[in-house]
Amino acid sequence: MILATPGPVEIPLFVRKTFLNETIHHRTPEFKEILIDTLNKFKNLTHFPEAVFLTSSGTGAMEAAVINIVKNKALTINAGKFGERWGKICKAYGISYKELQYDWDTPASVDEIVAAIEDDREIDSVFIQISESAGGLRHPVEEIAAEVKLINPDIMIVADGITALGVEDIDTSNIDVVIGGSQKAFMLPPGLAMLGLSEKAVERIGKGRGFYFNLANEIKKQREGTTAFTPATSLIIALNEVLKKLEAIGLNKHYENTALRHKALIASIEAIGLSIFPQNPALSMAAVYFERAEELRKILKTKYEVNVAGGQDFMKGKLFRVNNMGLIEDYKMEHIVNSIELALDELGVREYDGTAVRVYSNEKLR
Numbered sequence: 001m002i003l004a005t006p007g008p009v010e011i012p013l014f015v016r017k018t019f020l021n022e023t024i025h026h027r028t029p030e031f032k033e034i035l036i037d038t039l040n041k042f043k044n045l046t047h048f049p050e051a052v053f054l055t056s057s058g059t060g061a062m063e064a065a066v067i068n069i070v071k072n073k074a075l076t077i078n079a080g081k082f083g084e085r086w087g088k089i090c091k092a093y094g095i096s097y098k099e100l101q102y103d104w105d106t107p108a109s110v111d112e113i114v115a116a117i118e119d120d121r122e123i124d125s126v127f128i129q130i131s132e133s134a135g136g137l138r139h140p141v142e143e144i145a146a147e148v149k150l151i152n153p154d155i156m157i158v159a160d161g162i163t164a165l166g167v168e169d170i171d172t173s174n175i176d177v178v179i180g181g182s183q184k185a186f187m188l189p190p191g192l193a194m195l196g197l198s199e200k201a202v203e204r205i206g207k208g209r210g211f212y213f214n215l216a217n218e219i220k221k222q223r224e225g226t227t228a229f230t231p232a233t234s235l236i237i238a239l240n241e242v243l244k245k246l247e248a249i250g251l252n253k254h255y256e257n258t259a260l261r262h263k264a265l266i267a268s269i270e271a272i273g274l275s276i277f278p279q280n281p282a283l284s285m286a287a288v289y290f291e292r293a294e295e296l297r298k299i300l301k302t303k304y305e306v307n308v309a310g311g312q313d314f315m316k317g318k319l320f321r322v323n324n325m326g327l328i329e330d331y332k333m334e335h336i337v338n339s340i341e342l343a344l345d346e347l348g349v350r351e352y353d354g355t356a357v358r359v360y361s362n363e364k365l366r
């Protein structure tokens with residue numbers, strides 16, 4: 001079965017092999033060396049001076065960012081399931097917030113965010129997704145961050161990069177916190193979350209807040225090459241291998257490959273008459289609007305061994321989402337787009353003629 005969902009993604013063999021090694025203790029010089037090296041590689045990838053890893057899924061890092069960064073009031077951007085989560089976290093902690101809501105296919109408006117901030121001087125932090133996975137949408141985060149910093153450089157910009165880090169180079173010069181998750185573009189099992197932090201973010205965190213998710217404690221410990229609690233050692237060791245691999249390929253080359261594969265994937269899907277859902281598609285996936293998505297997904301899974309994701313919430317049955325994160329070989333993507341075309345034939349939507357694979361490979365060759 002090909003796991004073609006936009007998280008979790010397939011775990012390459014070189015990563016899986018790392019789990020066969022003997023367990024090492026986390027309070028040892030051996031692990032300390034790996035942790036420091038992995039943090040450094042992650043800082044390099046995110047262009048931040050500071051980084052911490054948490055043993056949790058990505059949402060744990062979102063929660064940690066909210067409770068440690070907001071001092072007065074948050075502005076949260078909700079254009080899907082993951083953007084909605086910021087508000088839910090604020091609510092759970094009784095943190096004051098204002099939410100700007102967008103349709104799932106619509107990127108956040110820079111002007112509206114600027115207006116919201118000028119309108120309410122209590123707001124001291126902005127929370128947004130770089131790639132909102134619910135609708136496969138890319139927000140103009142870099143532009144938003146730059147505009148907000150012009151108004152007040154003390155306002156913290158927190159970007160959920162769970163389906164953006166490792167997919168494209170993010171200009172983090174105006175961003176203060178970026179969040180990553182192991183099971184998306186880092187091609188690992190779930191269970192590890194990462195945060196990249198600016199100097200200003202570390203200042204804002206101060207003594208931190210919370211217990212398990214107190215970022216001040218983690219920053220202090222991880223600077224010394226250790227962690228406050230038992231870390232997900234196996235995932236950190238595996239992340240080290242993933243980052244080494246991406247560095248060996250060349251980060252920029254890897255981003256180029258990802259962008260080219262995305263272009264080919266989108267072109268082949270459109271060539272067989274389907275339409276891409278978001279107005280500004282994220283490179284992490286292809287989110288396809290299709291009213292018979294559940295029937296299509298069933299054929300893909302049972303007949304062609306391809307597991308793609310459906311839509312969430314009110315988009316269930318109207319959307320299917322094909323992953324573009326990680327290291328996906330062309331033969332796999334060709335099988336995926338070909339299977340989609342075959343399934344459309346089976347559903348009586350469009351007669352099969354091999355267009356999807358042809359367009360995909362032509363685009364890749366160009």
Ligand SMILES: *Cc1c(COP(=O)(O)O)cnc(C)c1O
Nearest residue numbers: 057058059082131133162163181
């Ligand atoms: C997957 C994902 C998350 C985190 O989800 P977890 O299930 O907690 O790992 C957060 N934001 C985005 C954009 C995601 O795609």
